[in-house]
Amino acid sequence: MRRWEVMVGNKAIAYAAKLARVQFISAYPITPQTSVVEYLAEMVASGELDAEFVNVEGELTAQTAALGASAAGARAFTATSGPGLLYMHHPMHMTSGGRFPVVMAVIHRSVKGMQPDHSDMMAQRDTGWIMLECENSQELLDTGIMAFKIAEDERVRLPTIFAGDGYILSYTAEPVEIPAQEDVDAFLPPYRSKYPLLPGLADEARRVQMEQWGIGQDPQLRWRRQQEAMEAAKMVIREVNEEFYKWFGRRYGNGLVEEYRCEDVEAFIVAMGTIASTARTAIDRLQARGKKIGLVKLKSFRPFPSEEFKRLGAMVKAIGVIDRNISLGSGGITFQEIRSSLYDLDERPRVLGFHAGLCGKEVRVGDIEMICEKTLRAAEGEEVTPLVDWV
Amino acid sequence: MIEVRFHGRGGQGAVTAVRILASALYLEGKYTQAIPMYGTERRGAPVVAFLRIGESRINERDLVHNPDIVVVLDPLLSRTVPVTDGLKEGGLIVMNFPKPGNEAGIGGRFRLATVDATGIALEALGRPITNTAMLGAFAKASGLVSLESLEKTLLEQWPGRLGEMNLRALRTAYERVTPPVDVSGIQALGKRPQEEIFSRDVSSWRIFKPQLDEGRCVGCRRCYIYCPEVAISMTQGKARVDYSSCKGCGICGEECPTGAISMIQEVL
Numbered sequence: 332m333r334r335w336e337v338m339v340g341n342k343a344i345a346y347a348a349k350l351a352r353v354q355f356i357s358a359y360p361i362t363p364q365t366s367v368v369e370y371l372a373e374m375v376a377s378g379e380l381d382a383e384f385v386n387v388e389g390e391l392t393a394q395t396a397a398l399g400a401s402a403a404g405a406r407a408f409t410a411t412s413g414p415g416l417l418y419m420h421h422p423m424h425m426t427s428g429g430r431f432p433v434v435m436a437v438i439h440r441s442v443k444g445m446q447p448d449h450s451d452m453m454a455q456r457d458t459g460w461i462m463l464e465c466e467n468s469q470e471l472l473d474t475g476i477m478a479f480k481i482a483e484d485e486r487v488r489l490p491t492i493f494a495g496d497g498y499i500l501s502y503t504a505e506p507v508e509i510p511a512q513e514d515v516d517a518f519l520p521p522y523r524s525k526y527p528l529l530p531g532l533a534d535e536a537r538r539v540q541m542e543q544w545g546i547g548q549d550p551q552l553r554w555r556r557q558q559e560a561m562e563a564a565k566m567v568i569r570e571v572n573e574e575f576y577k578w579f580g581r582r583y584g585n586g587l588v589e590e591y592r593c594e595d596v597e598a599f600i601v602a603m604g605t606i607a608s609t610a611r612t613a614i615d616r617l618q619a620r621g622k623k624i625g626l627v628k629l630k631s632f633r634p635f636p637s638e639e640f641k642r643l644g645a646m647v648k649a650i651g652v653i654d655r656n657i658s659l660g661s662g663g664i665t666f667q668e669i670r671s672s673l674y675d676l677d678e679r680p681r682v683l684g685f686h687a688g689l690c691g692k693e694v695r696v697g698d699i700e701m702i703c704e705k706t707l708r709a710a711e712g713e714e715v716t717p718l719v720d721w722v
Numbered sequence: 723m724i725e726v727r728f729h730g731r732g733g734q735g736a737v738t739a740v741r742i743l744a745s746a747l748y749l750e751g752k753y754t755q756a757i758p759m760y761g762t763e764r765r766g767a768p769v770v771a772f773l774r775i776g777e778s779r780i781n782e783r784d785l786v787h788n789p790d791i792v793v794v795l796d797p798l799l800s801r802t803v804p805v806t807d808g809l810k811e812g813g814l815i816v817m818n819f820p821k822p823g824n825e826a827g828i829g830g831r832f833r834l835a836t837v838d839a840t841g842i843a844l845e846a847l848g849r850p851i852t853n854t855a856m857l858g859a860f861a862k863a864s865g866l867v868s869l870e871s872l873e874k875t876l877l878e879q880w881p882g883r884l885g886e887m888n889l890r891a892l893r894t895a896y897e898r899v900t901p902p903v904d905v906s907g908i909q910a911l912g913k914r915p916q917e918e919i920f921s922r923d924v925s926s927w928r929i930f931k932p933q934l935d936e937g938r939c940v941g942c943r944r945c946y947i948y949c950p951e952v953a954i955s956m957t958q959g960k961a962r963v964d965y966s967s968c969k970g971c972g973i974c975g976e977e978c979p980t981g982a983i984s985m986i987q988e989v990l
Binding site: 335337339445466467496498499502503504505506605606608609611612693694695696 | 744748755781
């Protein structure tokens, strides 16, 4: 039976793992770990969830253990945050390289402090993981369930992160609908690995593994295959998003991006995570004042929906991109990727960059209104400077 | 949308209070958001937590800057923390204060309701954890949530004896809280330096104060070793408390093997 509960984001994540009937959970139990694994440990201890819970001695092992469990054919889950995610970096390449559909919750914490920004996940952007970003606790729960279906899809077979901002979601309580277990079971059948590394079944698995690791063939091929899987994931994410809607009545845009009040606008802003949530209020206020600006929420950071931005970019005169990250020495990461997506357009919109919310700096509705107004000025043809601003 | 700000001290349960309130309001069909403000946690340090109450999903993810209601869990906090900052005109303050409200030093175009939540908590729980008492006072003074919803949520949170004890605190404060009175004629306390988390003078954090019976002190140094605030020094083989550094946690009294340290309630 569906039911509602007022819960913090971390509990919503734990519910996603529980409803997905994960069979294996590995976690390093102390800081920077979050209460996600405490809730899961309780569920396992009380018998609510039939899973192997392994306390390990660090995040490097947490990731490696999840990889191993997934290789053996289990549905594996782990969770981490900030510096813990940095410590996982090395085995994360192995998880994606081995095409093991591990699902991991990332509770954003800046690599420079306790408060959230996306620097922890951005440091993993090239590890070959699918990365899905959430703006509220309901979306964390829903995306967590979808993540398994996307990761395990035969066309994808890639590990998947679903992420939310620390504190702003992780410890904030709000009402969340918990789907019925039987619905989730129907939506997400048990994981059946085609190539489990188990005694007796290992020969075929070894052959696939050899191929995945590029042994005896074009050494570049394993990168290429993963890139093809990422491209295929775009379609799979859209399909899973629609199927989720049929079962549970909620969807998140088209799974890759979500347009909010983008009909008949001259400009839009782009945001990820909780900033996108606050931005909805800013857009509501501006449209009430007759301003023609909308919001595009970037939900799938990897694979990056370039085609979507090309399509959306053709419709407007300016785009304001909010980055809760920075690639030092270069700039805002989504700013650059969106600009690059627009290059092939005959008439390109102006693209402005904004750094906001780094190290947990508060992003208020008024800050986003200011971003919108600057973007609108650019849409009207005004030479706005600087091109990239710190909010 | 109604926005509420809770002021308390680490250990008084401000975060738990907003969560309970969010759940209770949800039972009444409201959409809620309970936001704790985490920093470097230190028992006794000033903390804040926020609550938003709306009719549908709340999208704002920033903090509350212009609350409609302020709840103050500690009677001395308002002397160093500007609790009425940003409070809307005509806004309500529900404050833990054992004396008549006009002595609380709160003035301005606000309404003030007071209750001796520390006294009620000590009666009901035996500990100065004032959050559940303040929820009772909030329910009565604001009229935003029913006592029944709070009771139901409390018992879900703490089934059994702990829940019953907290129910007593909740109900007693609900009965004893004063009706809100206009404080626009009252001179507010002047601006004082804002209390810092790493403040050296923590004497205003105390509810209980350690008192040393020198005759029973054997100079074993246990209190000196365990004091988290380095407020105890040893002078001529006896313990000595520096009261400006003592936040009244009571660890020294717990650790003293001869019972030389007793905890005495501070008088406001």
